[in-house]
Amino acid sequence: MKKYLLITISLFLTLPAAQAARFPLLGGPGLIHLQSAKAGQGFGFRSFNTITNYGGQKVSYLPGDDNSYNDLWSYNLVNYSPMDNLAFMVVGLAHAEQWSIKSPGGDSLDNTLGCPGDFTIAAKYGLQLYDGMVDLAFMPMVTIPMDKEKFQDSPSQTGQVDFGGKLLTDMARDKMSILVNVGFLTRGDQRPQVPAGLGVNYEINNRFSAFMETSAELRIGSKKDSLPDSLILSGRGFDRTEARITPGLRFVPLPLLGVNLAADIGLTRATPSWQLVLGLDFPAAAGLIRSIIMPGTIAGLIKHRQTNQPIRGMISFPGTDMPAVVSQPNGSYQLKLNPGTYNIKVMANGFRTVDRKLEVKSGESQSWDLTLSPREGIIKGQVADAGTGRPVPAVITLNGNGDRYHNDQATGGFSLTLAAPKKYDLRVAADGYQPFQASISLTDKQESVQNIVLQPIPKPKPVQPAVVQKPAKPPVAVVAKPKPERKPAPKAPGLNPEEVASLYKTGVKQYMSEEYDKAVATFKKLLASDPGNTKARDYLKKSQERLKKIRG
Structure with missing residues (x-):
């Protein structure tokens, strides 16, 4: 336990001196050993920590049969991107080792080592090609040596100023990105490196992605020693080519953290x-590789909900700086949006504004007709005689525009559905009555009830002619003829007049309540008893016509 505690303390004591990541492992957004050609977003910090254990082998020049060796690295990076295609990086590392060696004589050697690696400064400049499907970037860098004589750690230090660069390429579409890296880096007295690699990243969803990469640091030129590869210790080869396959997963639990x-x-x-690797990104976007965003398309018509006729309208995106889209005069519209969920408002002159939620999928085209209801209010009521209260057949006009509406002759009722908000001058006229006028301000969805009573026009008194006195004639005897006896009107079979009148009123109420099936049955029953009732026959015809329209 003491040994592992010493390793941890040694590792973290070296972190302040290594504020970045070991090159060529890191360079802004990317996978583990490969970098993305994208510059990143603002400030970002990435930290990768690895651990490897070696057992049962000789360590360095010390002999032994039962050895244990733990190797820990902490790669760190600070990335700043002032614009979309430019980034600056400070990169470096910390290295810690712990080994335990049992020699043949029985003595053992335990030790730990912690030191900073060479410090690196890099920049990245990128370009987007083929409508963003390909990113190409060049990343030059220079390493600043640490005190090699003090730490004697050749894996992390060269003791010299080294130069190099990388050419980075991203090829992306929808949820998949392909990364290709190739570069050149001097390594002090060692042979130069050619870092190269190929990686694939797949976005499972907004939180998870999986990746696989193959990377290598190839050495070029003649070897600096004469050791055969068979004598090279695993993971400890000096001046040798290294290569690996790295599968992994990325998880974004919070916008500020990527794992x-x-x-x-x-x-x-x-x-x-x-070698096990645990990487942390702060924020999550610091290491994010975004595949190309393929916009989705949504097209359709804006239409009148009742008549299904196209109308010209506008679609806006509240809470965003996205411009509104106005449909064509024939109501057609087309939206080209990045994948995601959008809250939209659909509006048109004279129609109610509606809110909708829009789901846009990458690279997909969808058809969606948007329907709007007109802004309307209702003026309704009844026209009646002021004296008797009986219904009065009347003609209703609005704003003097020539449109005439008739109320129901039997009940006096009327109901007008009109555009709103708007002010209406209502005029009601009937034969033998004084006209009625009123001004009504109608708002959307309002029901304005107007029960109107009409005053009868007074009848003029007849002028009495002058009376001329004539001489009286002698009375003539008049023989009164017997008056013929009036026969009562024939009653409808099965129904008396009061029952006929009651049945008529019931049918009218059913018609006004839009219960057309019941109204048809009632008027048929009435006409079976009173075939000459013209009003009942008219209402029967109207009810049947309404039913026919409803049932198509």
């Missing part, structure tokens, strides 16, 4: 046979 879990599987003797 990377991966494992290196060594492909050469100088490469560790395995």
Whole structure:
């Protein structure tokens, strides 16, 4: 336990001196060993920590049969992107080792080491090609040596100023990105490196992505020593080519945090046979590789909900700085949006504004007709005689525009559905009555009830002619003729007049309540008893016509 505690303390004591990531491992957004050509977003910090254990091998020049060796690295990076295609990076690392060696004589050697690695400064400049489907970037860098004589750690230090660069390429579409890296880096007295790699990243959803990469640091030129590869210790090869396969997962639990879990599987003797990697990104966008955003298309018509006729309208995106879209005069519209969920408002002159939620999928085209209801109010009521209260057949006009509406002759009722908000001058006229006028301000969805009573026009008194006195004539005897006896009107079979009148009123109420089935049955029953009732026959015809329209 004491040994592992010393390793941890040694590792974290070196972090203040290594504020970045070991090159060529990190360079802004990317996977583990590969970098993305994208510059990133503002400030970002990435930290990758790895651990490897070696057992049962000779460590360095010390002999031993039962050895244990733990190797820990902490790669860190600070990335700043002042614009979309430019980024600056400060990169470096910390290295810690712990080993335990049992010699043949029985003595053991335990030790730990912690030191900073060479410090690196890099920049990245990128370009977008083929409508954003390809990103191309160049990343030059320079390493600043630490005190090699003090730390004697050749894996992390060269003791010299080194120069190099990388060419980075991203090819992306929908949820998949392909990364290609190739570069050149001097390594002090060692042979120069050619870092290269190929990686694939797949976005499972907004929180998870999976990746697989193959990377290597190839050495070029003649070897600096004469050791055969068979004598090179696993993971400790000096001046040798390293290569690995790295599968991994990325998880974004919060916008401020990205978690990377991966494992290196060594492909050469100088490469560790395995290495576990835990990476943290602050914020999550610091390491994010976004595949190209393929916009989705939504097209359709804006239509009148009742008549289904196209209308010209506008679609806006409240809470965003996105411009509103106005449909064509024939009501057609087309939206080209990045994938995501949008809250939209649909509006048109004279129609009620509606809110809708729009789901846009990458690269997909959808058809969606938007329907709007007109802004309307209702003026309704009854026209009656002021004296008797009986219904009065009347003609209703509005604003003097020539449109005439008739109320129901039997009940006096009327109901007008009109555009709103608007002010209406209502005029009601009937034969033998004084006209009625009123001004009504009608708002959307309002029901304005107007029960109107009409005053009868007074009848003029007849003028009495002058009376001329004539001489009286002698009375003539008049024989009164017997008056013929009036026969009562024939009653409807099965119904008396009061029942006929009651049945008529019931049918009219059913018609006004839009119960057309019941109204048809009532008027048929009435006409069976009173075939000459013309009003009942008219209402029967109207009810049947309404039913026919409803049923198509």
